[in-house]
Amino acid sequence: MILLVDIGNSRIKWAQLHGGKPVEIKAMIRGKTGIKRDLSKAWKGLESISQVIVANVGGSKVAEQLREWSQSNWQITPEFLIARSNGYGVRNAYSIPEDLGIDRWLGLIAVRQRYRNVDHNSAICIIDCGTAITVDVLAAGGKHLGGLIVPGLVSMSKLLVDNTAGVNEINGKMEHSLLASTTSAAVNAGALYATISFIDRINSDVAAEVKGEFKRIITGGDALRILPLLRDKYEHLPDLVLWGLAQVARNTVSKAKQTTSVDYATP
Numbered sequence: 326m327i328l329l330v331d332i333g334n335s336r337i338k339w340a341q342l343h344g345g346k347p348v349e350i351k352a353m354i355r356g357k358t359g360i361k362r363d364l365s366k367a368w369k370g371l372e373s374i375s376q377v378i379v380a381n382v383g384g385s386k387v388a389e390q391l392r393e394w395s396q397s398n399w400q401i402t403p404e405f406l407i408a409r410s411n412g413y414g415v416r417n418a419y420s421i422p423e424d425l426g427i428d429r430w431l432g433l434i435a436v437r438q439r440y441r442n443v444d445h446n447s448a449i450c451i452i453d454c455g456t457a458i459t460v461d462v463l464a465a466g467g468k469h470l471g472g473l474i475v476p477g478l479v480s481m482s483k484l485l486v487d488n489t490a491g492v493n494e495i496n497g498k499m500e501h502s503l504l505a506s507t508t509s510a511a512v513n514a515g516a517l518y519a520t521i522s523f524i525d526r527i528n529s530d531v532a533a534e535v536k537g538e539f540k541r542i543i544t545g546g547d548a549l550r551i552l553p554l555l556r557d558k559y560e561h562l563p564d565l566v567l568w569g570l571a572q573v574a575r576n577t578v579s580k581a582k583q584t585t586s587v588d589y590a591t592p
């Protein structure tokens with residue numbers, strides 16, 4: 326069974342590849358540096374893993390921890406994907422393609438695959454609400470036009486806690502009040518307002534840029550908190566990165582099959 330792993334800066338999400346799709350999708354908050362204990366807790370029940378395919382934006386230390394854990398528990402070396410200049414019908418806007426977050430690259434691949442035959446003449450705007458909030462725009466023909474990065478909801482509050490004397494413990498309630506009367510509510514509402522006004526404004530500017538209707542997709546751990554407050558209509562696609570991983574994994578599996586079948590076929 327192929328394990329698909331999406332390591333973000335706050336959480337690890339994983340799924341099994343079944344019928345070309347990510348199934349048994351799970352998530353856990355991860356430690357900032359050490360993840361081996363998290364992995365042993367979450368993955369000890371997993372059996373007959375044949376391959377581990379990873380999208381990691383958590384840095385090299387975390388990658389090393391996963392590699393060591395997978396080798397010692399499953400004798401498998403994980404495959405870490407990186408963004409390419411083009412692939413799966415997507416052309417990367419970055420002049421240094423591998424600089425694009427692999428989570429963003431796989432999100433583009435996932436939406437390209439999802440809408441390729443359904444509606445191939447509208448652009449797509451993807452909002453991924455995680456540790457950071459990323460925006461990526463895909464033109465109708467699969468050309469990535471680029472995107473933006475801002476701190477996510479929790480990161481914004483953490484920024485104030487870490488950098489000001491007056492803002493300390495913030496409760497995670499994320500209430501959305503216009504004018505707050507406690508520090509925690511003021512920070513939470515401020516983060517929400519900053520986020521929704523950023524996203525609403527980006528959407529109106531993207532609409533001008535791409536001329537005409539375009540699809541709006543929202544994903545990431547904070548999507549459900551943000552979605553109800555946004556002005557425009559969005560399709561909520563949870564676990565978009567895992568769908569992109571499934572797309573790439575399916576391709577590598579079929580390639581592997583081809584090569585083995587060709588080996589048998591050649592005299």
Ligand SMILES: Nc1ncnc2c1ncn2[C@@H]1O[C@H](COP(=O)(O)OP(=O)(O)O)[C@@H](O)[C@H]1O
Nearest residue numbers: 333334335336354454455456457479545546547
């Ligand atoms: N069950 C949960 N436990 C922890 N955080 C959660 C949970 N559900 C949603 N979240 C939110 O998801 C955010 C992380 O989203 P995610 O997309 O997983 O981030 P990343 O990909 O950056 O690790 C957290 O900041 C938190 O606000």
Ligand SMILES: CC(C)(COP(=O)(O)O)[C@@H](O)C(=O)NCCC(=O)O
Nearest residue numbers: 333334382424425426455456457474
């Ligand atoms: C912007 C990100 C940190 C978002 O990561 P996440 O919020 O999912 O943890 C990640 O996509 C990343 O590390 N990108 C590399 C820089 C770039 O995409 O330009």
Ligand SMILES: [K+]
Nearest residue numbers: 334382383384
């Ligand atoms: K960083």
